[in-house]
Amino acid sequence: MSKRVILHVGTPKTGTSYVQDVLYRNRTTLAAHGVLYPADRFDAQFLAALDLMRLPWGGLETEAVGEWKRLAGHVRRWPGTTIISHEILACATRAQAAQALADLGHPRTEVHVVVSARDLVRQIPAEWQENVKHRRTFTYTRFLRMIRDPERASQTASWFWGVQELPDILERWGAGLPPERIHVVTVPKPGAPHSLLWERFAATFGIGGLKLDLDVGRANPSLGAPETALLRRINVAVNALVKPADYRPLVRELLAHQTLSKRRKSPRLSVPPDVHAWAGELSQAWNKELDRRGYDIVGDLAELQPAPEAPTFSDPDHPRERQVNKAAVEAVRALLLENVRLREAEADLQRRLSETEAALRRSYLRPTYQLREKAVARLENGWVGSSVMKAYRRARGRSSPAA
Template identity: 45%
Template structure:
């Protein structure tokens, strides 16, 4: 059994894709220093995390049954320290946290939470929901999350509420085994988040020299408006979740819309920064008062207000021409995919996956 297990539990949209890919790329080099990242045949830890938190996730839960136990078995076979990482673990309930910690005993458990300021998390979370067939307007989303008892508010704070997540995951651990890694503000040196994460898991960054090029990219206001409207139209169809993932989320969003520089970045509405400052103060008070280990600077979590003359781009009020341009880009990608279909009997998701691979190779 591993001596130490680091549970990196999120939060979503805090550089987790980059961290996980860099861990995976450097598995062999890290193992030479007795640091294991025990991926299974699936190549990531999503299904194991999904099995633990037991969410439907677009019909994927049945396929995840037994994956957490399989991850625990791989961890038990390892020596030295082990890193387990997936951002949806942030949403685990108290009972699920107890199951996770108990299943990994008697290893010394550490919890790591990467944290980003709320002003950047709000638009990022809204966009992520759009990529999962969301249809809610941005303004309504911002208002709803400020009502914690609303359905949207509960689901948002379950994973983005720093104090709530830490309270659940730190209940059985001493403060020195709970690590808060702050995500640097824009302009920080490249790799700073990785170096901070390495300090949290007691790893020399030089042990993992291969850098990651993977990102979970953002799209701009017109592209987001187009995607929201597309989702609204698609709800009238019988498109399967698997086909949506490959056709819309992967091919249209990641491989087409997100490949261009963002011209109109979505930010927090200007009149909500006082609320964001209140969230920061509550986070800072809890983190400092709890005595948990902080890697980075808590001040990185303070929302940065835009310049007084900055133009705010409202994704609910985009110009029709700009939305149409985004829609045409998506249509071109779909036409290219359709033209490359080799076998009319091949399942749609398989065809689109092959098409996406060809687009990446262009």
Template identity: 50%
Template sequence: MARRVLLHIGTPKTATTYLQDILFRNRDVLAKHGVHYPVASFDDHFRAALDLTRREWGGFEDEVVGDWDALAAQARSLDGTVIISNEILAGATAEQAARARASFGDAEVHLVLTLRDLARQIPAEWQETVKHYNTESYADFLRVIKARDGRSADLFWRVQHVPDILERWAADLPPERVHLVTAPPAGAAPDVMLRRLEEATGIDSIPLAYESNRTNTGLGVAETALIRLVNERVDRTLPDIKYRFLVREVLAHRQLAERTSRTGSPRLALAPDYRPWVEQLADEWIGKLGAAGYSVVGDLEDLRPTPEKREYVDPDHADPRDVLGAAVESILALVHEGSRLIVVEEELREEVHRLRAELDEQRGIPLGRRVREKAVDRLSGSPTGQKALGAYRRARGRSSREA
């Protein structure tokens, strides 16, 4: 049975995708040191977290029923330390969090929460909603989350209000078993957050490879504005599974993220009018978290917003020329993807044609002959089978001559 279970529950937009990919890619190395990241595929912890929280996810939540219990059972069967990581766990209710903590028997449960200042979290979360079919303007999003009124506000604060998350998740845990890992200020080296997580989880002495291709790179102002415009025009007529592939994967994650980095497109930022409110929240949170006695890796002062170095650009009024440039590149990306899919379709058609011809041919051959031919094919594939086949043929030859 696991002696220690580390539940990394988010928050979202704190390099969680990158951190999880590093754990996934290094799971064999970790296991050799008695630390287990129990997954068969990258999305296993996401599936389990979705099952636990029963969060709506375009119907996908119906496909993951039982996944949390399966993951917990696997964790209990392992010796040493187990790490489970997914950011949507942050949104669990108090009852769901209690169920999660109780899932691991007598193992010592630790909570790991990665944090970033709200001046970066708020625009990042709005952008993420845009990549999930949302058409809400940035101005409306800011207004409702400040007022804490409406569905957008509820979804945001359930996974971003740090004191509330800890009240739900850490209610019966000693403070030394609650580890807060703060994201460094903007501009820090990309591996700083990973090194802090390694320290918090006690795996900093294990040599890990840091290669990853799953960084959830942010989009610029124009690129985000384009996706929101696409959402408005599509008007939810595209099924979620097709939207995820064409818009979120092909356009947002591949083309527009690369364009943002390549062109230096202005990044999303907190609207200046909201900075005093966010700074006040940071003061309150830093005081509460510091007084709670939790283990902190990094510095709680990292939760205080730093001054913006660039002029604010409103994504609700992005420069049309920049949006047009992003749109042209998006069309080209879809043309290339369409060309690739045409080739794939042609190859599949050829395969279907070949299999159909083979089936028609088989239907014209008597059953006994088909069985013998398949047996010969199987036997011919190994030295032992070839010897047996040779012996059979020699025996058949003698039998024919004797007859």
């Protein structure tokens, strides 16, 4: 039974991809110091979270069947500390959270819940952008209208508040835990030292003294306003034609993450003035509630209060077409280079196949092969020889005459 379980349940867009990559790449080092990060592939804990919550996810939910049970089994058998981290756990229901804690050994095991949080003014456009990167086509204006609907009637609003409403997330996951075992890690404001967020996570996880490789490549970078506008237009054009399995590597990874995210000089996504004021009031109310509950705050609740409103708002529904065009040229360039790479790889495979076929043809023409072929034919014509060849093929694990 694990002595301690650290359960990091989100929220999205708070450095979670980076944290999970550091933990995954350093899992051998962590294990040598008594800390388990249970994952045999980088998305293992994502699949376990899908399984726990029975979430549909573009077909991946079938691959996830049984993964939570398997992960929980590893945790219960580990004698030291275990760290589990995935941001979609933030949307678990109260019943699912209680089941997860029980599966991980609560109340016999010391369980800590960690929630990382960033101010709403940065989270709102980030969530719309994530929707666009997952093939959605609705405009930013419509997205803002959906999440501000008091009824939260749409699936989009339900998901947004499920993974962003801090007091509710902490109440669902923290039920039955003392407040000192519930930790809120705040994301520093822009301009803070790059390492500060990791240092806060490491201190909360209890691994701050370990020497780990922090130079990891996987991340979930942000896009600017014109780049996100372009991606939404691409979705409108290709969603009916491109399967999810092809969209992920070509659009989300190649175009969004590897190409468009590198355009750092374009206008950033933000919120219009009325949304800024609304988010500020809501954040202030949340901070008061978190402070009242007495959770362990790693950082400063003031960091969850939005920064002053920017002087201008770049509306991604009405971007400057020149900026979108420049982003589109970068996208076309990336697709052309990828096509060249694939054509070169195809040509290399074709060359190897041709060389293999030629080698096989040469081997068939050798006298030794022809003699073996005649010998097999003679054996096949006799009862004894046929029985011998059948036994030989069974021993080889094959039944074709060519064996």
